[in-house]
Amino acid sequence: MAASLLPRVASMLAAATLLLAVACHKESENATPSNDDLSVLGALPLSAPAPADNPGTPAKIALGRALFWDPVLSGGKDVSCASCHHPANGYADAIDLAIGVNGQGLGTARRFRQPNAIPFAKRNTPTVLNTAFNGLTNGGSYDPARAAMFWDSRAQSLEAQSVQPIAALEEMRGPACSESAALDTAVARLRRIPAYASMFSAAFAEPAPVTATNLGKALAAFERTLLATDAPFDKYLRGDKTALSAQQVQGLNAFISSGCAKCHSGPMLSDYQLHVLGVADNPKNAASDAGANNSYAFRTPSLRNVALTAPYMHSGTQPNLGAVLAFYAPPPGAPPTANPRVAPGQRDPLFPARVQDPQAIIAFLQSLTATSFDRSVPVTVPSGLAVGGNIQ
Structure with a gap:
């Protein structure tokens, strides 16, 4: 009788082990990132310094x-x-x-x-x-x-x-x-x-x-007055751990573990360095855009308010954030690089090898959107011309 129960007990133990592993994985995904992880990022200052020879008045x-x-x-x-x-x-x-x-x-x-x-x-x-x-x-x-x-x-x-x-x-x-x-x-x-x-x-x-x-x-x-420093992510880093949803925390962890923060670091989520990624040229341009020093290198863009500023990349060829993440994790059978003028070996070694949980990363990127920036439009301008130019 006892021997007949052994397979059932073994099966129950295996299922329990699997559930525990899944639970631990989920807990890891949703855990508050460590201080070491968060140290590669940062909240924005509340004000911006001006050069000594051009103070704002x-x-x-x-x-x-x-x-x-x-x-x-x-x-x-x-x-x-x-x-x-x-x-x-x-x-x-x-x-x-x-x-x-x-x-x-x-x-x-x-x-x-x-x-x-x-x-x-x-x-x-x-x-x-x-x-x-x-x-x-x-x-x-x-x-x-x-x-x-x-x-x-x-x-x-x-x-x-x-x-x-x-x-x-x-x-x-x-x-x-x-x-x-x-x-x-x-x-x-x-x-x-x-x-x-x-x-x-x-x-x-x-x-x-x-x-x-x-x-x-x-x-x-x-x-320098066009600041947006109250994003949920800033509030989170300043101590309000309720400012991000569970999915956004999961996305923050995935953002870091996928290697995105190796280049998108610091308070502006940019290392301000030039990198070769092999982004596709825009077909509207008559010639290929070879970037800085004809090297196909471009500066890491800030991700601040990124959800407001589609389309993306220097060539504007990625229509949404999902397409950007797919660029870093192309499907099977896709070309080795999006730009045939850039060989895979020319790409920056920091190019991510994989992207974990892209939907959660997108949710995290949306937490970088601030709301309290200046949206005012003047009624007139001193020249008497149409405010903003031909934008109507």
């Missing part, structure tokens, strides 16, 4: 806000910074490649007014939310005058970055003037507008304050 910020929304800076007076960095789209533009000059409409409704007159911008538009923290990493000193900007890190500081689109053909310049004359043309226009002359004088105590340098400083001062 109310007058300078007000000037920068007006300039950000005023299409007077563009060659055809039809594009502003806000045309592609609009609060309705998380201060990005919601399309794969930006439509600047010759564009009409906002976000996914934006189109060229005259097809084939001006090409798309070369790369996907990054958000300007929290760019005041670009370059911020764990354990290092932060210098806003050396903050990496653009997908290829070709500019340092918001001051340097903010004026470059004015001279870019596809972004704001258009065919109205040469690249070398674009900034001088914009400054000359500003000098002829009495309201701007007064605003520059209030912001900069100089005999002739309307200059290209001060234009960049004012734009940068305003952009």
Whole structure:
């Protein structure tokens, strides 16, 4: 009789062992990450430092806000910074490649007014939310005058970055003037507008304050106010362990264990380094985009507010977060890299070997969305032109 029970007992023990293993696995997935795990990430500071030579003042910020929304800076007076960095789209533009000059409409409704007159911008538009923290990493000193900007890190500081689109053909310049004359043309226009002359004088105590340098400083001062620091993940790291759902905690653990945090680290979830991933080119570009130094390397983007800024990657070729994670874990039979010009051996060694629980990771990425950023749109701009440019 006892012998006949042995198989049943053995079966029950095996089932109990399996259930215990599953329970332990689930507990591990949902466990609060260790301090060592969380130390590779970080909560955002509540304020952003400015360079010593460009402290933010109310007058300078007000000037920068007006300039950000005023299409007077563009060659055809039809594009502003806000045309592609609009609060309705998380201060990005919601399309794969930006439509600047010759564009009409906002976000996914934006189109060229005259097809084939001006090409798309070369790369996907990054958000300007929290760019005041670009370059911020764990354990290092932060210098806003050396903050990496653009997908290829070709500019340092918001001051340097903010004026470059004015001279870019596809972004704001258009065919109205040469690249070398674009900034001088914009400054000359500003000098002829009495309201701007007064605003520059209030912001900069100089005999002739309307200059290209001060234009960049004012734009940068305003952009440093575009902060979004109250994401659920920030609250979680500041001690509120109820700020993340169980699935988001599971996703945070999977994000770390999958190796995502090796590059998406620090408070901005970016190491601000250049990496070769082999992302597909956008077919709208006439030529392949070879990135920094023709190496196919691009800077790790911040994941802050990432749920607001689809599509993704430098080429805008990934339509949603699920597609991004699938890029790192391609299905069987997929090409060895998404870009045939980049061999698997050329990819950065930090390229993830696997991605665990992508749906939970997506839930975690949604916890990086803050809500309390400036969404205000001015009623008018000093030039009298359409606020934001041709975005209606």
